[in-house]
Amino acid sequence: MGKAKKLKVKKRKNKLEFVKLRGIVEDTHVQEAFEKLQVNIGLASVDEKIKVIQITSSAQDEGKSTVAVNLAFSYLNRGFKVLVVDLDLRRPKIHRNFELPNENGIVDFASGKCAKESLIKHTKYGIDVVFSGKKTPYPAKILESEMIHNLLAEAKEAYDFIILDTPPISVVVDPILVSKYVDGVLFIVQADKTKKSIIKESLKTLENAQANVLGLVITSVKDKYTKYNYKYYYAE
Amino acid sequence: MIDIHTHILPGVDDGSIDLENSLIMLKQANEQGVTHLVLTPHSILNSRKFLSKEDLFLRFQKLVNAAKDIPIQLYLGSEIFYTDKVISKLDSGELQTFSDSKYLLIEFSMRNESDLDEILYNIRVKGFQPILAHPERYEYMTVEKLKQLKENALIQINSTSIEGFHGRKAKKKAFEFLKEGLVDFVSSDCHNSTTRTCSLKKSYEIVFNKFGEETARAIFENNQLIMIQEIDKYLDNSRK
Numbered sequence: 151m152g153k154a155k156k157l158k159v160k161k162r163k164n165k166l167e168f169v170k171l172r173g174i175v176e177d178t179h180v181q182e183a184f185e186k187l188q189v190n191i192g193l194a195s196v197d198e199k200i201k202v203i204q205i206t207s208s209a210q211d212e213g214k215s216t217v218a219v220n221l222a223f224s225y226l227n228r229g230f231k232v233l234v235v236d237l238d239l240r241r242p243k244i245h246r247n248f249e250l251p252n253e254n255g256i257v258d259f260a261s262g263k264c265a266k267e268s269l270i271k272h273t274k275y276g277i278d279v280v281f282s283g284k285k286t287p288y289p290a291k292i293l294e295s296e297m298i299h300n301l302l303a304e305a306k307e308a309y310d311f312i313i314l315d316t317p318p319i320s321v322v323v324d325p326i327l328v329s330k331y332v333d334g335v336l337f338i339v340q341a342d343k344t345k346k347s348i349i350k351e352s353l354k355t356l357e358n359a360q361a362n363v364l365g366l367v368i369t370s371v372k373d374k375y376t377k378y379n380y381k382y383y384y385a386e
Numbered sequence: 387m388i389d390i391h392t393h394i395l396p397g398v399d400d401g402s403i404d405l406e407n408s409l410i411m412l413k414q415a416n417e418q419g420v421t422h423l424v425l426t427p428h429s430i431l432n433s434r435k436f437l438s439k440e441d442l443f444l445r446f447q448k449l450v451n452a453a454k455d456i457p458i459q460l461y462l463g464s465e466i467f468y469t470d471k472v473i474s475k476l477d478s479g480e481l482q483t484f485s486d487s488k489y490l491l492i493e494f495s496m497r498n499e500s501d502l503d504e505i506l507y508n509i510r511v512k513g514f515q516p517i518l519a520h521p522e523r524y525e526y527m528t529v530e531k532l533k534q535l536k537e538n539a540l541i542q543i544n545s546t547s548i549e550g551f552h553g554r555k556a557k558k559k560a561f562e563f564l565k566e567g568l569v570d571f572v573s574s575d576c577h578n579s580t581t582r583t584c585s586l587k588k589s590y591e592i593v594f595n596k597f598g599e600e601t602a603r604a605i606f607e608n609n610q611l612i613m614i615q616e617i618d619k620y621l622d623n624s625r626k
Binding site: 250252 | 512
């Protein structure tokens, strides 16, 4: 009789990455990188306080959500109160990092289908999150709405840092709309993946929108000195 | 063999029309070597034919009593057709999963593509284990998409797709999915005792010859057995 195939659902790839990045000792390089990122954002706050941080990139799957969540953890580890908001209403991912259903989110609240009290989820990790909720054919409309502005204004009173995950710039207009109400933008670039021309074009778009670009975070850098195939570098 | 996708429960959907026919179908399944079988009538919310769990259970008990002499262990499930309200109905316990366990069979529109990845993820994080019914029959399904879906769902394909009953495209996809190791279960999706019977032996031989004994045994029996054993354990614990 042949060997039985194991009945097992493969673990979500990004969940494994999340756990790895968060706390396993071998990943101290990654933890350090996020701590450096935090420090550098702090340095950029000398003139004006950076409280609401937007995460974007030029293309999809460059590690935006992973950076958003791990930066949040980095702040949490230093005793700050952090809220992560998934404003990628087209391809939300933040909920997957916490193995929670994407319900009672921004879109549901905007359409009157959930109460404001249900928006903020207190995860067991100590980070509070707001998910995107049900998909909408009008994401830009929601991102420009007074509702979002009001929510963020309230959140600013309650949290030390608010991290907004937004779509990539080269794909949709959403991140540009969001950049108008944040204190700073972190631009994520996956090493050896995205063409320089697209990165330049995306940064130019942010510049034209007068966004405060804090710097670039480069993901998936191959490091010949460690066995891991990703690191995070922060570059101004 | 273990069949986890069947329309043998009489008079509830487009499957078996009456008890007599159901008994014939069960005998046919027995001849195919089936030892355990899950009854999965269509469950479509907002349909006139939608039956409550209580109604389904009454019919199930009647069939179990009538089929006492047929050596097949029967379980009650359903084939849930996804609509917006399904997740909340699952949460409230109103939809029939496999013996009320975490396992459930779910199907989607074969033509209109929903965000299957997100839906199956949402179902899984609610504590259920979705089994995606016959994705080889969905017009929009590809190997790449199915690989993504496998992160949250187990995959069941139809024996009839392997045999070519559902057309060339479904057959081609079935073989592609088999080749990529994406299939967890092969089931009959039997509907009657004439044209869509509980046919498993023929497709088993096809898979055996093309992909080897290990794969064939795994997706026709062993994977199902692991699930059935979990369900049995769940039922034992529920009774205590």
